[in-house]
Amino acid sequence: xxxxxxxxxxxxxxxxxxxxxxxxxxxxxxxxxxxxxxxxxxxxxxxx
Amino acid sequence: xxxxxxxxxxxxxxxxxxxxxxxxxxxxxxxxxxxxxxxxxxxxxxxxxxxxxxxxxxxxxxxxxxxxxxxxxxxxxxxxxxxxxxxxxxxxxxxxxxxxxxxxxxxxxxxxxxxxxxxxxxxxxxxxxxxxxxxxxxxxxxxxxxxxxxxxxxxxxxxxxxxxxxxxxxxxxxxxxxxxxxxxxxxxxxxxxxxxxxxxxxxxxxxxxxxxxxxxxxxxxxxxxx
Amino acid sequence: xxxxxxxxxxxxxxxxxxxxxxxxxxxxxxxxxxxxxxxxxxxxxxxxxxxxxxxxxxxxxxxxxxxxxxxxxxxxxxxxxxxxxxxxxxxxxxxxxxxxxxxxxxxxxxxxxxxxxxxxxxxxxxxxxxxxxxxxxxxxxxxxxxxxxxxxxxxxxxxxxxxxxxxxxxxxxxxxxxxxxxxxxxxxxxxxxxxxxxxxxxxxxxxxxxxxxxxxxxxxx
Numbered sequence: 001x002x003x004x005x006x007x008x009x010x011x012x013x014x015x016x017x018x019x020x021x022x023x024x025x026x027x028x029x030x031x032x033x034x035x036x037x038x039x040x041x042x043x044x045x046x047x048x
Numbered sequence: 049x050x051x052x053x054x055x056x057x058x059x060x061x062x063x064x065x066x067x068x069x070x071x072x073x074x075x076x077x078x079x080x081x082x083x084x085x086x087x088x089x090x091x092x093x094x095x096x097x098x099x100x101x102x103x104x105x106x107x108x109x110x111x112x113x114x115x116x117x118x119x120x121x122x123x124x125x126x127x128x129x130x131x132x133x134x135x136x137x138x139x140x141x142x143x144x145x146x147x148x149x150x151x152x153x154x155x156x157x158x159x160x161x162x163x164x165x166x167x168x169x170x171x172x173x174x175x176x177x178x179x180x181x182x183x184x185x186x187x188x189x190x191x192x193x194x195x196x197x198x199x200x201x202x203x204x205x206x207x208x209x210x211x212x213x214x215x216x217x218x219x220x221x222x223x224x225x226x227x228x229x230x231x232x233x234x235x236x237x238x239x240x241x242x243x244x245x246x247x248x249x250x251x252x253x254x255x256x257x258x259x260x261x262x263x264x265x266x267x268x269x270x271x272x273x274x
Numbered sequence: 275x276x277x278x279x280x281x282x283x284x285x286x287x288x289x290x291x292x293x294x295x296x297x298x299x300x301x302x303x304x305x306x307x308x309x310x311x312x313x314x315x316x317x318x319x320x321x322x323x324x325x326x327x328x329x330x331x332x333x334x335x336x337x338x339x340x341x342x343x344x345x346x347x348x349x350x351x352x353x354x355x356x357x358x359x360x361x362x363x364x365x366x367x368x369x370x371x372x373x374x375x376x377x378x379x380x381x382x383x384x385x386x387x388x389x390x391x392x393x394x395x396x397x398x399x400x401x402x403x404x405x406x407x408x409x410x411x412x413x414x415x416x417x418x419x420x421x422x423x424x425x426x427x428x429x430x431x432x433x434x435x436x437x438x439x440x441x442x443x444x445x446x447x448x449x450x451x452x453x454x455x456x457x458x459x460x461x462x463x464x465x466x467x468x469x470x471x472x473x474x475x476x477x478x479x480x481x482x483x484x485x486x487x488x489x490x491x492x493x494x495x
Binding site for chain 3: 033
């Protein structure tokens with residue numbers, strides 16, 4: 001590695017992990033909420 | 049056009065008369081202002097922070113929260129006895145309705161500020177000199193912006209659960225840009241900087257006011273239509 | 275429901291492509307000499323930021339059309355755009371400070387662009403809170419539309435106010451009047467990432483709109 005380049009790959013990985021966690025969590029939350037509703041209208045109204 | 053203003057003024061006068069007769073809201077807001085200023089005074093370490101450094105923050109935080117209090121009561125008057133329906137049935141246009149509320153709120157908040165400013169000068173040992181009028185100008189510009197958006201939002205907040213909490217949550221992000229400009233201008237004025245330095249902030253504040261007063265007037269009817 | 279399935283498919287494809295972008299960013303894109311590998315956070319941070327802001331603007335536009343056309347679909351879209359915008363905004367606020375730590379030495383500096391995104395995030399959250407707090411089904415979309423329009427209109431003012439303070443943010447490297455200063459491999463990675471985030475936004479919004487419709491049909495939960 002050329003001299004002077006900061007060794008901060010750890011931060012890069014951390015940020016990519018954070019982004020992945022956030023995006024996947026949101027995708028999963030969408031999936032679960034959609035699944036609850038297509039399992040017939042079993043969910044009583046008023047439930048979040 | 050003159051109907052717009054005449055009706056608005058009639059409505060504003062009604063609110064201000066009601067307010068004047070009971071004076072509770074005004075007194076509470078006034079006392080609140082004094083107390084918040086005191087929190088700033090007693091909350092700082094005099095040896096660590098100079099009064100003049102803290103002064104702009106103290107001024108703007110105090111007035112922001114006092115305005116929030118004042119706005120909370122804006123539409124509360126009409127909550128009972130379906131008074132709001134009565135207003136809607138009147139020949140006054142929706143725009144007059146909003147303008148009336150806006151003017152009433154401006155007078156109310158302006159009065160609080162008129163009371164708070166001398167106290168602020170006193171408590172923080174601020175020497176104003178020639179900066180007084182520009183400072184009042186900055187105060188007026190920022191207040192118009194806050195109150196315009198605040199009046200619009202209070203019409204919505206009143207119909208939600210937790211109305212008193214809802215208004216600050218919705219309003220504060222909108223109030224941050226004018227707050228930044230006003231604080232920058234105030235700091236410059238208190239440091240006796242030349243007026244030319246605050247020209248940018250004043251233009252931005254004025255632009256914000258023009259845009260948001262217009263937008264609020266235009267959007268208000270949608271909040272109350274059938 | 276068809277929209278939900280299509281949305282789900284698009285989302286799955288986007289995640290696969292996103293993984294591809296990750297690989298490209300890690301292994302096939304040069305390291306920036308002054309900032310080190312951490313600069314690569316940019317390839318996720320920037321597209322997310324752009325889409326967060328677009329989400330706010332679309333929210334406002336949908337609001338304007340809704341107030342005149344009264345079409346419920348516009349309201350569902352607005353709600354979806356706000357929620358997805360919030361998620362993307364979280365990505366911006368999550369990755370920004372990590373990158374910032376390596377560049378500025380501190381986790382948070384009140385520099386213009388991160389401050390802007392903090393405010394955008396608060397606007398979006400406020401919008402979602404308002405939607406949750408209005409119980410009347412007729413009032414909710416109207417109030418949301420009004421707030422959404424105000425959010426959109428305040429964005430340029432937020433830009434103006436945060437830039438007043440000279441910031442620590444790296445100077446604009448891509449969007450400049452003349453040619454972008456990034457070398458081609460980096461530009462390509464950025465472009466690919468941006469395309470993937472576009473797909474991600476579309477997939478998420480499609481699913482969220484479908485969810486809104488399902489909720490309404492089942493008597494609004």
